[in-house]
Amino acid sequence: MxxxxxxxxxxxxxxVAACLAVAVFVGIQGxxxxxxxxxxxxxxRKKAFEKAMAxxxxxxxxxxxWHPLEPAAxxxxxx
Amino acid sequence: xTAPAVECELCPRRCVxxxxxxxxxxxxxxxxxxxxxxxxxxxxxxxxDPIEKKPLFHFLPGTAIYSIATAGCNLHCKYCQNWEISQxxxxxxxxxxxxxxxxxxxxxxxxxxxxAYTYSEPTIFYEYxxxxxxxxxxxxxxxxxxxxxxxxxxxxRELCKVSDAANVDLKSISDKFYxxxxxxxxxxxxxxxxxxxxxxxxxxxxxxxxxxxxDAPSGITALVRWVRDNLGAETPLHFSRFYPMxxxxxxxxxxxxTLTMARNIALEEGLKYPxxxxxxxxxxxxxxxxxxxxxxxxxxxxxILAYRLDGNKCAKCGATVAGxxxxxxxxMRWVF
Numbered sequence: 001m002x003x004x005x006x007x008x009x010x011x012x013x014x015x016v017a018a019c020l021a022v023a024v025f026v027g028i029q030g031x032x033x034x035x036x037x038x039x040x041x042x043x044x045r046k047k048a049f050e051k052a053m054a055x056x057x058x059x060x061x062x063x064x065x066w067h068p069l070e071p072a073a074x075x076x077x078x079x
Numbered sequence: 080x081t082a083p084a085v086e087c088e089l090c091p092r093r094c095v096x097x098x099x100x101x102x103x104x105x106x107x108x109x110x111x112x113x114x115x116x117x118x119x120x121x122x123x124x125x126x127x128d129p130i131e132k133k134p135l136f137h138f139l140p141g142t143a144i145y146s147i148a149t150a151g152c153n154l155h156c157k158y159c160q161n162w163e164i165s166q167x168x169x170x171x172x173x174x175x176x177x178x179x180x181x182x183x184x185x186x187x188x189x190x191x192x193x194x195a196y197t198y199s200e201p202t203i204f205y206e207y208x209x210x211x212x213x214x215x216x217x218x219x220x221x222x223x224x225x226x227x228x229x230x231x232x233x234x235x236r237e238l239c240k241v242s243d244a245a246n247v248d249l250k251s252i253s254d255k256f257y258x259x260x261x262x263x264x265x266x267x268x269x270x271x272x273x274x275x276x277x278x279x280x281x282x283x284x285x286x287x288x289x290x291x292x293x294d295a296p297s298g299i300t301a302l303v304r305w306v307r308d309n310l311g312a313e314t315p316l317h318f319s320r321f322y323p324m325x326x327x328x329x330x331x332x333x334x335x336x337t338l339t340m341a342r343n344i345a346l347e348e349g350l351k352y353p354x355x356x357x358x359x360x361x362x363x364x365x366x367x368x369x370x371x372x373x374x375x376x377x378x379x380x381x382x383i384l385a386y387r388l389d390g391n392k393c394a395k396c397g398a399t400v401a402g403x404x405x406x407x408x409x410x411m412r413w414v415f
Contacts, residue, residue: 045097049099049108060117063116066089067085067086
């Protein structure tokens with residue numbers, strides 16, 4: 001015969017479920033705030049680029065001989 | 080949303096760049112879906128040199144050449160003789176504002192008949208080189224590339240249309256040397272050399288001989304044979320002396336005997352114009368007539384001491400000496 005849940009068990013289940021819900025919510029919020037994977041790297045590169053443009057005597061002229069890649073075709077730059 | 084990556088097609092590295100990432104050359108950057116050059120009109124050096132310094136010995140000898148370079152390079156030779164500018168970020172260099180039109184104007188003002196894109200690597204300041212070359216040609220100036228030849232065929236062919244002469248640094252005939260010492264590959268350089276020849280650009284080749292790294296007679300012989308068989312026996316080949324520099328400051332300068340040996344190998348293999356460079360006073364500084372053996376152009380380093388050519392003919396025997404020998408303006412040939 002299946003035992004009847006006690007009040008303590010019900011309370012524990014509710015607490016665990018609430019904790020899981022909070023964790024999932026916080027995780028989703030974190031991803032939204034930080035952006036896609038690699039966003040921190042891009043932010044660092046952007047900051048370095050802006051610093052170089054501000055402090056160095058550089059130009060920003062569109063280059064010849066390049067093409068955009070589809071995201072699926074992206075690969076690592078060979079070293 | 081971040082921009083998708085871009086691929087640079089200028090040199091054989093084919094860098095794939097995420098947003099705000101720079102190429103291996105340090106001077107090309109991807110910003111929000113577009114590839115930019117950071118050094119257009121921003122050279123870090125501009126000088127007037129004797130053309131012999133490039134070195135070009137068979138192209139308008141004795142003339143002055145306006146020479147520019149930007150920071151950066153797409154190779155990373157451990158012995159680079161200009162590493163202070165080639166291996167630095169452009170924002171750390173002392174750049175000046177010199178738009179292509181001003182390059183031409185400054186060259187003319189200095190009495191130069193040509194412009195050299197040199198010192199670091201013109202491939203990586205490609206757009207700047209191309210536009211200055213176009214403008215220079217319109218004004219009757221010649222354009223000279225001093226390059227490692229590490230460039231893709233399509234941009235090179237476009238640049239050749241406005242280039243008159245090139246000195247290409249063939250660092251070794253060994254791919255392993257290119258990988259270990261320069262961070263590149265051999266094959267694209269060999270392909271570029273053939274393209275220069277096909278496109279009719281006057282071509283001279285330099286090989287910097289580094290003790291213990293590329294000075295073996297077997298390697299020099301293989302290099303000489305490749306030049307002879309693929310570019311022609313009339314291609315001037317400069318064996319240049321290495322001086323301790325950059326990451327190879329521990330090595331000694333190239334012994335003069337090694338350079339003499341290299342030149343002798345080239346002569347034995349049938350090259351008509353092999354030279355010894357960076358050794359002033361060496362007999363290998365001179366150009367000798369392939370017909371009679373007379374020294375038709377005697378040099379002391381970059382300085383011309385005697386000139387015995389009538390047009391492109393030896394003044395003594397009348398044999399043709401390959402090159403672009405149009406007389407320089409005035410008596411500039413004696414200045415340096």
